[in-house]
Amino acid sequence: MNYILMNKNQEIFKCAIDEESGLFLKIDEVYNSNIIPPGILINNGKVDKTSINKWWLERSIPDGRKGLKAALNEMGLDNPKSLIIKGYGLSLSDQYWIRPDHRKTTWEDINYFDNAFSDYVGSHLMGKSSVEEEIDLASPCNTSGGKLIKKWVIENNKRCLIKGGSGAYLQEPFNEVLASNIHKRLNVLPCVNYKLIWDDGNPYSSCENFVTKNTELVTAYQVLNIVKKSDEISDYQHYINICEGLEIKEIKRYLDYMLITDYIIGNVDRHYNNFGLIRNVQTLQYIGAAPIYDSGNSMWFNTSTLRIDFLKDIHSMPFKKLHSEQIKLASTFENIDLNKLQGIEEDYYDLLSKSPDLEVQRVDKICKGLQNRIKRVKITLCQ
Numbered sequence: 001m002n003y004i005l006m007n008k009n010q011e012i013f014k015c016a017i018d019e020e021s022g023l024f025l026k027i028d029e030v031y032n033s034n035i036i037p038p039g040i041l042i043n044n045g046k047v048d049k050t051s052i053n054k055w056w057l058e059r060s061i062p063d064g065r066k067g068l069k070a071a072l073n074e075m076g077l078d079n080p081k082s083l084i085i086k087g088y089g090l091s092l093s094d095q096y097w098i099r100p101d102h103r104k105t106t107w108e109d110i111n112y113f114d115n116a117f118s119d120y121v122g123s124h125l126m127g128k129s130s131v132e133e134e135i136d137l138a139s140p141c142n143t144s145g146g147k148l149i150k151k152w153v154i155e156n157n158k159r160c161l162i163k164g165g166s167g168a169y170l171q172e173p174f175n176e177v178l179a180s181n182i183h184k185r186l187n188v189l190p191c192v193n194y195k196l197i198w199d200d201g202n203p204y205s206s207c208e209n210f211v212t213k214n215t216e217l218v219t220a221y222q223v224l225n226i227v228k229k230s231d232e233i234s235d236y237q238h239y240i241n242i243c244e245g246l247e248i249k250e251i252k253r254y255l256d257y258m259l260i261t262d263y264i265i266g267n268v269d270r271h272y273n274n275f276g277l278i279r280n281v282q283t284l285q286y287i288g289a290a291p292i293y294d295s296g297n298s299m300w301f302n303t304s305t306l307r308i309d310f311l312k313d314i315h316s317m318p319f320k321k322l323h324s325e326q327i328k329l330a331s332t333f334e335n336i337d338l339n340k341l342q343g344i345e346e347d348y349y350d351l352l353s354k355s356p357d358l359e360v361q362r363v364d365k366i367c368k369g370l371q372n373r374i375k376r377v378k379i380t381l382c383q
Contacts, residue, residue: 001019007096012033013028013047022083022084024048024053027049030047038225039051040225051225059089060143060144063080065080065146083142086137088138089143092112092187093217095213097110112152113159118212122276126151127149141284146163148166158208159208159209160209161209163204165301167301169302169357174196176207176296177205179261180194182314190209192210193207210290210291215278215280217276218286219273219275220272221273222276223243224238231246235318236329240255258275259327266298268297268317275292344370349367350361
């Protein structure tokens with residue numbers, strides 16, 4: 001079927017999309033190359049199909065998400081890629097969408113920043129039956145990435161993301177709250193505020209959307225593809241160079257703070273889609289670094305209690321494979337007063353103690369681990 005890729009009400013290009021696979025089959029006519037998503041390759045005036053398809057499919061729910069197959073069966077669908085098409089590719093992270101070529105629909109008519117959306121998809125993705133009898137597949141949940149169960153809801157007219165945990169411990173929601181508390185105590189850079197909620201005895205994290213109808217999240221992956229990297233420089237320096245070229249202020253300070261706080265919580269999942277920049281959709285000007293978000297895969301969340309070892313190095317992302325190596329990249333420490341974290345392990349202990357899935361031995365051990373990592377990062381910053 002033929003569509004127009006849109007950014008709000010601006011036409012970008014005409015295309016043909018396969019309804020089943022969700023892939024762009026053909027790009028016929030480019031109307032405005034200036035508003036093509038950042039990082040998409042353009043060769044000789046033509047949009048690179050591989051590049052645009054990779055960006056597009058990043059919007060879909062990954063096949064590995066828990067309970068996805070059962071949810072799709074309940075909704076009468078074969079794969080999550082078709083959900084993108086059903087919801088016109090709309091997201092709460094940006095304003096890109098696909099308009100059927102024969103329709104006159106406007107962004108104001110269907111965007112999820114201003115308009116209500118069905119809970120049908122979200123409920124099924126959370127493993128529950130929807131209270132809505134009518135099938136309605138128009139939802140921002142269609143473009144929610146990541147393997148954890150999650151859904152978008154509207155609370156007090158605000159768009160909020162509800163996200164669960166994994167494995168036997170369901171620990172990720174608690175870790176999101178811990179990260180929020182660390183950032184609030186240090187008060188260095190903006191962060192997404194996560195709170196802990198419960199539903200049917202299970203813990204979830206909840207946070208308000210930090211993207212507005214006039215801004216978009218440009219992930220680090222997209223940023224890194226704006227300019228081709230030289231073999232002589234690292235991804236870390238390449239990212240800094242591009243951001244400085246975009247007039248992002250104090251980007252090194254932001255990255256170093258992120259690396260330091262990720263070290264403290266032992267974050268193993270700071271991949272290139274888990275941080276980035278905020279851009280104004282109208283002016284295309286970059287506003288600054290996105291607030292720090294998505295820190296749940298930390299604090300030995302999927303490691304058995306017996307195997308937690310404070311002396312063993314922890315896997316890291318995105319610039320180095322181990323935290324002990326990655327933290328060496330950090331060199332800007334001004335305004336980071338780690339003494340403000342005194343007693344944070346006690347607050348974390350109280351938080352974890354609310355979980356019926358975490359035995360006392362585990363809670364005690366990971367809280368001591370948190371205290372240990374704060375001490376170690378203090379030593380590192382003093383060297």
